[in-house]
Amino acid sequence: MKAKIKSLKLGLLILFLAFGVKFYAQDAAKIDPDHYKVELENDQVRVLRITYNSGDESKMHSHPEGVAVFLTDHTAEMKTDNGSIIEMDGNAGDVLWVDQAKHQPKNMGTKPFELIQVELKNNLxxxxxxxxxxxxxxxxxxxxxxxxxxxxxxxxxxxxxxxxxxxxxxxxxxxxxxxxxxxxxxxxxxxxxxxxxxxxxxxxxxxxxxxxxxxxxxxxxxxxxxxxx
The missing domain is CATH 3.30.70.100 (Alpha-Beta Plaits)
Incomplete structure (x- = not known):
C-alpha cells in the first residue's frame, strides 16, 4: 500500500511539474531570483537551485524540459496557467524527468524545501x-x-x-x-x-x-x- 501511495505522489509531482507542453511565461531566474538561483550554465544545460521557505509563493514562470532532484521533503501546490491547482508532496531524494512546464508554485509545508533543477538546452x-x-x-x-x-x-x-x-x-x-x-x-x-x-x-x-x-x-x-x- 505504501508503494502505491508513493507512486501516486510521484505521479502527481510529475504532472505538476510537466503541466502544459507549450509555455510562454518568463524565465524563473529573472522574475523570481529570491527562489531561483543559477548555479551553472553552458551551451548544453542550465542548473537552478530552487529554495522556498514555508508559505513562500512564486510568480507564474516557465521551465524547459530537464531533471529535478529534490533535496528535502516537500509539500506544495502548483497553480497552472489555466487556473487549476495541483496539490503535491514528495520525499528528499526524489529524482524526476520533467517536460516543459508553466506554473506558479507555493510551499504549503511548515518547513523550507529545496531542489536542483537541470534545464536542457540542446535537444531533438x-x-x-x-x-x-x-x-x-x-x-x-x-x-x-x-x-x-x-x-x-x-x-x-x-x-x-x-x-x-x-x-x-x-x-x-x-x-x-x-x-x-x-x-x-x-x-x-x-x-x-x-x-x-x-x-x-x-x-x-x-x-x-x-x-x-x-x-x-x-x-x-x-x-x-x-x-x-
Whole structure:
C-alpha cells in the first residue's frame, strides 16, 4: 500500500511539474531570483537551485524540459496557467524527468524545501525547424556587433520560454568567394517559430538591430528547413 501511495505522489509531482507542453511565461531566474538561483550554465544545460521557505509563493514562470532532484521533503501546490491547482508532496531524494512546464508554485509545508533543477538546452525537440543564413558582413558591421546583437535576441527568446531556441553564428573556415559567415536559427517547430517572431520581446529586440540585419539580408542566401522524421 505504501508503494502505491508513493507512486501516486510521484505521479502527481510529475504532472505538476510537466503541466502544459507549450509555455510562454518568463524565465524563473529573472522574475523570481529570491527562489531561483543559477548555479551553472553552458551551451548544453542550465542548473537552478530552487529554495522556498514555508508559505513562500512564486510568480507564474516557465521551465524547459530537464531533471529535478529534490533535496528535502516537500509539500506544495502548483497553480497552472489555466487556473487549476495541483496539490503535491514528495520525499528528499526524489529524482524526476520533467517536460516543459508553466506554473506558479507555493510551499504549503511548515518547513523550507529545496531542489536542483537541470534545464536542457540542446535537444531533438528544439530542432524541428532551422533557418539558414549565408552572408558576408556588410560595410560598417563588425563580427562583435552581430554577435552581441544575437545574444540579445537569444535572451529575448529565452524570456519567452524557449532557452534552447535562437541564433548561432559561425565563421566559414573553407575558402568561399561569396559567403564568409553562416548563421543558424534553431526552433522547436514551425508554429513556435511564428509565435516567437510575433512576440513583443522578439520584436523589441529585433528593432535594435534592424539597420544591421537589413544590410545583411540584402545579399544573404536564406533558407528554411524542416526536420525529416
Amino acid at each position: 525537440k528544439v530542432t524541428g525547424r532551422k533557418s539558414l543564413h549565408l552572408f558576408e558582413l556588410p560595410d560598417g558591421v563588425s563580427e562583435k556587433q552581430l554577435s552581441d546583437f544575437l545574444d540579445e535576441m537569444n535572451q529575448a527568446i529565452s524570456d519567452e520560454g524557449y532557452p534552447g531556441a535562437g541564433y548561432h553564428l559561425y565563421k566559414i573556415s573553407d575558402q568561399h568567394d561569396k559567403y564568409k559567415y553562416f548563421m543558424e536559427g534553431v526552433w522547436p517547430d514551425a508554429a513556435t517559430y511564428d509565435k516567437i517572431h510575433d512576440s513583443e520581446k522578439w520584436k523589441n529586440a529585433a528593432a535594435k538591430g534592424k539597420d544591421m540585419i537589413d544590410k545583411i539580408q540584402a545579399n544573404e542566401l536564406y533558407l528554411k528547413a524542416e526536420k525529416v522524421n
